[in-house]
Amino acid sequence: MNDTRPARTASLSRLAAGLVALAAVALPALAQAQDEPERKALKVCQDPNNLPFSNVAAEGIENRLADLFGKAMGLPVQYYSFPARLAFIRNTLRYKLPGEDFRCDIVMGVPVGFDQVSVTKPYYRSTYAMVYAQGRGLDDVKSVQDFLALPPERRQKVRIGLYDRTPAAAWLNKHGLVDQGVPYQMMSPDPAQYPGELLEKELSAGKVDVAIVWGPIAGFFAKRVAEPRLTVLPMQSEPGVRFDFEMAMGVRHGEREWKQQVEKVIETQRAEITAILRDFRVPLVAEGGTLLP
Incomplete structure (x- = not known):
């Protein structure tokens, strides 16, 4: 089967649609363990002009999801904005100067299989x-x-x-x-x-x-x-062409506790997540690719 994936990105679009399109050719990522800091904010990596996913006015799907997750975690939401291109992950989630904090800690939409990040369990399939x-x-x-x-x-x-x-x-x-x-x-x-x-x-x-x-x-x-x-x-997937993909969130490799915290919110807030997706009229599909009502 042809597994051409949707580059929020991430096109799935540049970030979601773009990331989805580029997931199959992503460079291998390091998986070393890291010391995990205490989270004082939900620091989100976003494209500033990437509707329907994100923008600086916080009007996108992932902005709404970030608000939901921030409230569930008891953390204020902060954004680091950078145009989603081939070096998006390197310049956002992975970027850290000596003695400074990472620019941001989570990408709200990445396709399952995107190996530049540690991918959480999926939260929707479209x-x-x-x-x-x-x-x-x-x-x-x-x-x-x-x-x-x-x-x-x-x-x-x-x-x-x-x-x-x-x-x-x-x-x-x-x-x-x-x-x-x-x-x-x-x-x-x-x-x-x-x-x-x-x-x-x-x-x-x-x-x-x-x-x-x-x-x-x-x-x-x-x-x-x-x-x-x-x-x-x-569109439904057919022999030779895959159209449906699972979307998840991305954190840095090695940050196991943070990933578990994000996944816990995905599980406990599934109804609210689905409500946001439906409000944005995202076509949702089941495991086998059947369109959900």
């Missing part, structure tokens, strides 16, 4: 989604299978926007749709770029007819974009 603008000739498409069943002469006219290094590319290749793909760069060097641009700007403006993005991005911007209205069709 999937990629196909998104189209209503009123532009695709309103009769109610599922991904409906799209694939369109007459060839109609389907072949559809321009499909996708981020590079995501499962969407493998899916287009499998279904003979490569020529219709319009690729966009996931890890742009432009810090002003954010994961939802493909929907909020390109799709909305009619530059593409369909977009395939990580589910949390799809759900958030379908809610946020008022005109045109966007329809979200979650």
